[in-house]
Amino acid sequence: MEHLTVHGPGDVQGEPVRHADEYSEFIADCYAVDVDGRRLYDSAFLSRPKGCDKSGLASRVAQFEALGPCRFLGWARGGEVYRDPWGLGFRYVYTKGEPMGRPVKVPYVRLMATEETQTGNVYDSVHFNLTHGPLAKALPHRDMAGLTRIVLPGGGEITPSTASSASKDGGKETFVDFDESHIYVTPELRRMYRTVTRNLRKRKKIAETWFLESTTMFAAGQESIAEETYKLAEAIREGRSRRSRLLFDHRWGDLEDPSDEAALRAALRESYGDALAWVDLDGLVDEFFDTRARIEDSRRYFLNAPTSTEDAWVSFAEWQAVSDASRSLADRDTVTLGFDGSVRDDSTALVACRVSDGHLELLGCWEKPSDRGADDDWQVDREAVDAAVSAAFGRFEVAGMYCDPALWQDYVDRWTGEFGGGLQVKAAQGRPLEWWTNRPTAMVAALERFHSAILNKDLSHDGGSTLTRHVLNARRRVGRSGITISKPHPKSDRKIDAAMAATLAYECRSDAVAAGVGQASTDFALGRIR
Secondary structure: OOOEEOOOOOOOOOOOOOOOOOHHHHHHHHHOEEEOOOOOOEEEEEOOOOOHHHHHHHHHHHHHHHHHOEEEEEEOOOEEEEEEEOOOEEEOOOOOOOEEEEEOOOOEEEEEEOOOOOOOOHHHHHHHHHHOOOOHHOOHHHOOOOOOOOOOOOOOOOOEEHHHHHOOEEEEEEEEEEEHHHHHOOOHHHHHHHHHHEEEEEEOOHOOOOEEEOOOOOOOOOOOHHHHHHHHHHHOOOOOOOOEEEEEEEOOOOOOOOOOOOHHHHHHHHHHHHHHHOHHHHHHHHHHOOOOOOHHHHHHHHOOOOOOOOEEOOOHHHHOOOOOOHHOHHHHHHHEEEEEEEOOOOOOEEEEEEEOEEEEEEEEEEOOOOOOOOOOOOOHHHHHHHHHHHHHHOOEEEEEEEEOOOHHHHHHHHHHHHHHHHHOOOOOOOOOOOOOOOHHHHHHHHHHHHHHHHHHOOOOEOOOOOHHHHHHOEEEOOOOOOOEOOOOOOOOOOOOOOHHHHHHHHHHHHHHHHHOOOOHHHHHHHHHHH
């Protein structure tokens, strides 16, 4: 790519391409193979801030897919030589054990554009290269590179497509690029994405089809294709998906206080990485301090950081500000527990909160796998939940446990019989574990206490992805009694049960602190002094 391509239209048009380690490593990962030579990934997701040359990188991958040795040929014995077939002077000698490459037979490269009247930045760069760059010699005739299609020697083509045109083709793709998938939010663009990705399955196994998403951070709640891919990556990381052939590469900068210029510059350096070689850092800082710009937009576009919807209960920045994995719970810590249970569609969660400092940790979350093929009869493993509760009482000094008993009354009764007698904090005298969340006034007060503790940094959490996901999924709802929380909509797959369990654990902890749990007695303290 560095030897045979140049930069497309723009400030550096026609200049040589040089990849730093960051993009070189990403490209290498895209083409990683296992011991049998099979591709590890059938899709890749590259998320970077504005100005990082994502479209340029995608155009170079597209040219490699169209003309280069981009599929596994075999393992080198050592000494084999690849030479470009157009006499452009590129020569590579394989060392022993390296995977060698071959071109795709009749490649069909589709480059998706979001605007009906435009071919898109990626295709424009490809077209420039095949008409004005070194690779123009790869085409026997100049008119093979048109504004709407590039015909490849030996068969195949590179085609820019829009939402309306993509569904009209027969599906011959070997590689597809979806540029700026964070703006794939309309029904037409979503249908186009699904049609084209299905088309990739039509080619024979030898073609090893795949696709690339190159994007900036999505706007939360718009349900863009980029947001869907982000959700899939979370499911893979948390073990909720059986599909794992996604290469996910998201770089972003964490910033708690946008007014802190030193912290802002550090966050921008983190988000831009190698791209700072050509990006104006001072100009980016000015963007954040420009009162005409929305701070959430600046975070999304230039820090590439996750943001929250307008009705989010807790923002991403607020939750990140109280993340501290170094304060993890230890055996025999005095804790309170919170439990929110379901049976089928919603999740079941168990959270612990240390009494001394309000640190939260998710002890378990049981939710239906995200795969579409998951069993419709899936149910929470109640025995596993029961075992987790018993393990918590065995590991910690449990001062109290607040449970929403709906659908779990038998288990709550059992836990009451086993553990209720030794609890220092009780929800009610006769029912020490039962804390019903369907009481509006009490629930509003507990949610307000939890939210205030986040804003005031009176609590912390271990940064776990599942608890974070559930807290950030929660939407603020205003009722007669005050502010409550819910999923984005009743049928949403964005669960909030761990957020409810954390709220109950913290509410129990607050009652424990009020009761003096964990505080040394005066007599004991004086006795030690004497």
